[in-house]
Amino acid sequence: MTTTPVETSSPSFDADALSATARDHLWMHFTRMSSYADSAVPTIVRGEGARIFDSHGRSYLDGLAGLFVVQAGHGREELARAAYEQAKELAFFPLWSYAHPPAIELADRLASYAPGDLNKVFFTTGGGEAVETAWKLAKQYYKLVGKPMKHKVVSRHIAYHGTPQGALSITGIPDAKKWFEPLVPGAHKAANTNFYRAPEHGDDLEAFARWAAEDIERAIVMEGPDTVAAVFVEPVQNSGGCFPPPPGYFQRLRDICDRHDVLLVSDETICAFGRLGTIFACDKFGYVPDIITCAKGLTSGYSPIGAAIVSDRVAEPFWTGGASFPHGYTFGGHPVSAAVAMANLDLFEREQLPQHVLQNEGAFRATLEKLTDLPIVGDVRGDGYFYGIELVKDKATKETFDADESERLLRGFLSRALFEAGLYCRADDRGDPVVQLAPPLIVGQREFDEIESVLRSVLTEAWARL
Template identity: 65%
Template sequence: MTSPTTTPATTQDGIRDHLWMHMANHKHLFEGGTTPVITRGEGHHIYDDAGRGYIDGLAGLFVVQVGHGREEIAQTAYEQSKKLGFMPLWSYAHEPAVQLAERLAGYAPGDLNRVFFTSGGGDSVESAFKLAKNFFKLQGKPGKHKVISRAVAYHGTPHGALTITSLPGLRNQFEPLVPGALKVPNTNFYRADARFDGDEKAFGRWAADRIEEQILFEGADSVAAVFLEPVQNAGGCFPPPPGYFERVREICDEYDVLLVSDETICAFGRVGSMFACNDFGYVPDIITCAKGLTSGYAPLGAMIASDRLFEPFGRGGETFGHGYTFGGHPVACAVAMTNLDIFEREGLNDRVQENAPAFRSTLEKLLALDIVGDVRGEGYFYGIELVKDKATKESFTDEESERILKGFVTNKLWEEGLYCRADDRGDPVIQLSPPLTCGPAEFEEMEAILRSVLTQAQELL
């Protein structure tokens, strides 16, 4: 047995023998393969242990909005650690949490003024799920416990959040899950039925009405909440069609169902505004967020709820029996404040809105390739769907996806200097979500690498 003080022969030995990576297959490590080791980041680049640089086309994991290596954020963490390194929010408060809560409430729309801090996005979704059930119990409606989410959607891995997640590959091994999760169609217009004949608004109305249909089928007295991302991540960046969220808001109001805007990815400038619900013109009952809140410099998430939902736990005197040891960690909250200072000082939200058309048009040049079926997204958040046959939109077989997407495209993009995401949890897509500090020059650089690799991938079909 290796002692705790023994240094492994190599970093790769340490990975193979001790590190359990997330969402990862480890088999290659026992067949002589290796895992990339990232040692530092600077701006919109990351660097491996051989000193080679890569464009961070995914902002880590939709996280590093302000870019890598911000010394002022590190300094903030240092200063706060000296002053107060830890204090829970269990019946006590500390200044960084109070200040950040006030700031987030100011960014949020409507009466979303109550901020419950968590450790990350999945915990925020878990918290919203529990609040929805708790709230309706206190309203004398204990039967309202079911939740609706969309096909192929990802909402986290905690057991409650996982039941809201709609990806069988992530769910099946942990069943039975929390009961009461219902699924409706997503807004993948590229795969929409031919009857809509290019009419996005009609498709959006149809997709939204499926939520009403599900509520009526189950009974409105049993449905507590609808969980939707402003732009759905899994499946490859599905934007909302015109009028979609307006109709969903009407449905939720009519049947007394809470609308949860899961903005774990889309908040903090990823689409444009601090909260993407503002970009798409709707006011939810709850916002869940994380990732870009600190740009990844410290782990932190939040559930932001309306005053109405907090009322039973405020003047009503009830206690929400839920919390996290590290939720609202003082160092993480201080880091978030400095991160948001950078947003405002450098105008990053305006930067995204100004550069988003250039990002779209640059990526749309890839539509000239036979293997690229669709380019879709909003802001700095895009998916490129790959197809076997462009005319029929025929997708890859499982074997082709394994061979081309995972076996070639992923590795080749990395070799060419681009870190991004190749995902086949729905149809095969490549996702891009760069730091918000990137601009047209970086867009062109990413497109050139993608064009080269995808041109080669075409020859494998």
């Protein structure tokens, strides 16, 4: 491999001791803990701009913005300062029948960014909680308006919507759910927008758009429109490798939801806050949902917060009469997190980060598409600064890897090799094997070229091993 991590300074950490303590006590998320029985735990100790640094002092390009989160880049002192100043003033108070200025100001600002009549903001601490909130809200809304049978949801195959029991039910990844069943009943699945592997109309993008939207309608009709409360979709579906919507898809889906009196929930946990070049991704694709769920990039990861942004129509039964929404989180709308979010959005506007993405997304795509000359690269897809590269055994037939081959390719080689070559990103097989990329929004052509160079070297070696 031609690229190696750059050692920038002598670390001030005992890397071996940190790794041993991590193995003994730290239960890492979505991690096969046995994989570190005989190897060191990678430990990240610092970030600066688009780079992260490990406990050995080595530098890596952060090609995933932490976890689709660090939009403004690492080490932004103004965001840390905002947290400090707010913690001095008011470190904590709940939103349970009381308000505080940071939450009020942030709710007002999010409402000003949101499309249509999405003016009511319910704060959570993350995206999964926002999805959980949206489903519970949809159920209660329909009970309050005299349609108590409407409680089911439709989402898409392979889609990921979070880990709480309700959000996990909405998730469309069987392996993510099998250990926790039975889950919340009433969650049903329909087609996603993976045109590369379209089961119908694989030669006609517009026809595929109609078919994919109408498959959601088929699910609604099959369950009975009088029982379906909401459809949950990501603007660009993450799991499976960045499936963008084909032209006209969301307009047709909006019409379907209106026709059957079903709420359209745009899960923008990843796609909001500049990831695709707009504050809210629904604006980029020209549709107005009934609820937006969001988190991650709202603070660029400097403090945890999430939100469900709700239309006036859906909120109306809760704003009149005696109804309340008996749901909430201790740390939802935390004053420190809300203050950091405000500072982060100030930074977005001052540095024009969404506009930067729109100006450079074509160059990012073009740079990644250079990799299509490799025999292992089947498809490059995505939008903005959010891309997936699907890996195949045979480009002509689109033959994918079986489970054992995928295990050896992704976990046995690619994940470690990419990191060792100086690129932090994700090799994922929740669906067909892909490499996912979502760098901080501050990057440009120099980082695009570095990503392409590392991927070319590592994927070439992976193909040779196969």
